[in-house]
Amino acid sequence: MTVLSSPQLGAPERIAASSRRPATLGAAAPGAISLAMGEPDAGTPTAVVDAAVRSLMDGRTWYSPMTGAPELREVLARKISAGHPRPTTAREVVLTHGGSAGLAAAMLALVQPGDRVLIPEPTYSLYADHAAMVGADVVWVAARADGSLDLEALRYEAATARMIIMCNPGNPTGRIYSAADLAGIGALLADHPDLLLLSDEAYGSIVFDELPFISALDLSDVSSQVVYCSTLSKTYAMTGWRLGFVVASGPLADKINLIHRTINGPLNTFVQDAALTALATPDADLQKMTASYQERRNLVLEALAGIPDVEILTPQGAFYAFPRISTSLSSDEMVARFAAAGVMVRSGSEFGPSGEGHVRLSFATDVTSLKEGLDRFVTAVAAFPQ
CATH class of the missing domain: 3.90.1150.10 (Aspartate Aminotransferase, domain 1)
Known part of the structure; x- marks a missing residue:
């Protein structure tokens, strides 16, 4: 549809x-x-709140760099590099005003009016709103009965599409895409070098029954076509703090960063300071x-x-x-x-x-x-x- x-x-x-x-x-x-x-x-965990209070009391109330706190970008880059077969630099990490702003900036930076955007569904409703904001055409691709991706339908549409937007683990279903699903997406990207994947993994740390979770960051062969979006909101109970991040190859990250800082300006300094404490939370x-x-x-x-x-x-x-x-x-x-x-x-x-x-x-x-x-x-x- x-x-x-x-x-x-x-x-x-x-x-x-x-x-x-x-x-x-x-x-x-x-x-x-x-x-x-x-x-x-x-x-929000007490240690994270305390870190924010200390930051404020230390006078950390000035503008931060337009591209985000260098230390926080470095920490995120190291965590991603350690956890995935994707060496990641700080340049490739874009700090954003929550995950929503990261999604919006990625869409505005990488999708043009009239582009076709494939959205496997049911899924988070904000993606279609962002596509409408850009002026893109949404192609809904229904999941199979077991919740898996309809890779055949996606392949049929892929040749004329600019982007696939995927939510994993899924909102609203709570389903996790399998290794076969992710491999299928990787094959689609390899076959269509101009096709991008925007993978929203806001819930990537919340996985049940010891199931394996495969991130889009694990698609190392097509990493230049993968745009990963996450947030500290769900993992660290920081919804009201509004801090997310996007990971993409350098050229794409530069475009996303430009859009984000043009719309939003710099992020709150004390929130970024608190995020460093959050990211150090023991597993x-x-x-x-x-x-x-x-x-x-x-x-x-x-x-x-x-x-x-x-x-x-x-x-x-x-x-x-x-x-x-x-x-x-x-x-x-x-x-x-x-x-x-x-x-x-x-x-x-x-x-x-x-x-x-x-x-x-x-x-x-x-x-x-x-x-x-x-x-x-x-x-x-x-x-x-x-």
Whole structure:
């Protein structure tokens, strides 16, 4: 399914015409339990907050370099080089005002009006908004029934496309792309040297059941065509701090950096100082957080198991579940019914055409709220018409 841009419209009109994102995003009715937002329930670790306070008290309130703090870029480059078969330099790391600004800067820098952008779906709804902002044409490519990429469909479209945008682990599904999926994407890039991959791996550290996770950074043979985007928001519970980063080959990184600093200017100095502390978090602490999400994932699966009208692919990472509910109601109508029952979720249609019939719920909230929210969810489903 292709969604054509309307070049005669301005960017706000294009975004408004194509956006699937709800205008009430983040709002919750009084007394309702929100399972709608993708935000860790735990506060930012104390050590990270303390580092920010020390930075402020030390007078670190001046502008930072336009391209970001050199030390932070170096630290990220070293971490990436150590973890992936991709030697990475600080030049190739672009610090951004959150992952969203990194995605937007990459799109503005590398995609032209009228370019075709392939978006495997269901997926994060902001990608299509960014494509509309640029004036690109979106080609939705539905996932297979098991959540894997439809590589055949992507190959069919690849010859005339500029970019593939991939979310891994997936939002809203929590699915992880397999080694075969990543190898297939690598083969597509090798066959089409002008094709780029924008891989959003905001949840790359949150993987369950000891499953292997393969990053786009591992596609070393086509690394010049890979643009990797991540954020400190999810891994380190720093959503409100707004610090992300993009990794790309030098020429692409230079273009992305130019766009980002032109729009945003320099990043907050004290936030970058705090990020250095966050990046030094012991792996054991990160594993505890992931284990906590996995326990909550299991609560969701237990609550939904055996309900005749509910089907779900087991989330393998991130902190979302994307059940399909057999009912005559649309996804938007289901969301309204759930809200009336006191639990907030997101409409599946927000995440692409194949999301219709689904809803997304987040299990990043605290266990007590999650259990009560799931009870309300199950009660509401039982009253849905067939």
